[in-house]
Amino acid sequence: MDEEPNGFRIWMPDQDCPGLAMARAFGGFCLKDFGLIKDFGLISTPEVTYRKLTKRDEFLVLATDGIWDVLTNNEVVKILASTKTRSTAAKMLVERVVRTWRYKFQCAKIDDCAVVCLFFKRRKPPMKSISDVTD
Template sequence: MHSHSETEELFSFEVSNYCANELHKMVAEEWDKGTDEDGWRKRWEVALCNAYGRADGAFKDKSLAPYSVGSTASIVILSPCHIIAANVGDSRVVLCRGKRAIPLTVDHKLEREDELARIRDKGGRIVQWGCLRVEGVLSMSRAIGDHGLKPWIISVPEVTFTPRTEDDEFLILASDGLWDVLSNDVAVRLAREEFRYQRRQPKKDDTSSHPPAINVAKELLKRAFTAYTCDNVSVVVVDLKLPRRRPHQKF
């Protein structure tokens, strides 16, 4: 999520909340419309791109939010064999595999030469205003919303497919409020330590106890604020060590 003034913060929350509540439904609808004619990867790419486009298109209606606000959006789809990640903006998805931190998305920042060239090719200006910004306003190159900066700011997600392994431990999905103050390696190390601590705790029979992943996310949130992050922070942790159904073996 991002905004350009405090008065627009509420509207920016509206965009991010809309994405949180509706984007996954759009992905499911777009998947159902597709076929495997061009392969399952292509079907997922089309479904995700169409869903992001629909969410972005909703904010052409100015009654929902001003054209000056928008949101990042990250999605992860888990199959028994693959991790599918999609992202626009500077939120990030990081996989812990063994002790290693593996980013599954690449931030849409203006430090990326490919993104910089795309914007300039369309006539957009890049202005140094504290950091590189499109038209002196936005410091990222893709987002949902921000219709005042079209066609330079696009909502097309980059999609990655990562085969799952037995060494995969967890995923961290977080906004730049976390990644601005914690590196991928540090965030994964802290999360692994918190997972070990949580799993050593005696199990409670009552329904009030949280799964370890929730407490790990809370710990990362706390660490971000302890490190004096200057941005809002959203964190989701997905435990990949939970039992999962195996695909049926075909002979």
């Protein structure tokens, strides 16, 4: 699609639908019903990688492709590290993604943007100043 040059999709032969985005391959039942999955290179076997968590890991981000289409890993880390409260981290990230989508892809619809942020370490409470103690 001209509006989404980096978005790869599978199309039904001679039709403008379903325009299945590759990240949503698990939902492509209409392609499967027509026996087209194999013909068009779509497989349902996920790519799985493993990473051993260490004491240095601070959080884990589970997010849909709409997040990763517009932000890099480093940008996501910076956004989460700058949040004042962890309870708003995912919301802040999605708000940033929506703004970035509107800027980068002005003619396209905003893709699904769902995020779960799992923090491993407790945040240290802010240091109290001398004036806080004497008040």
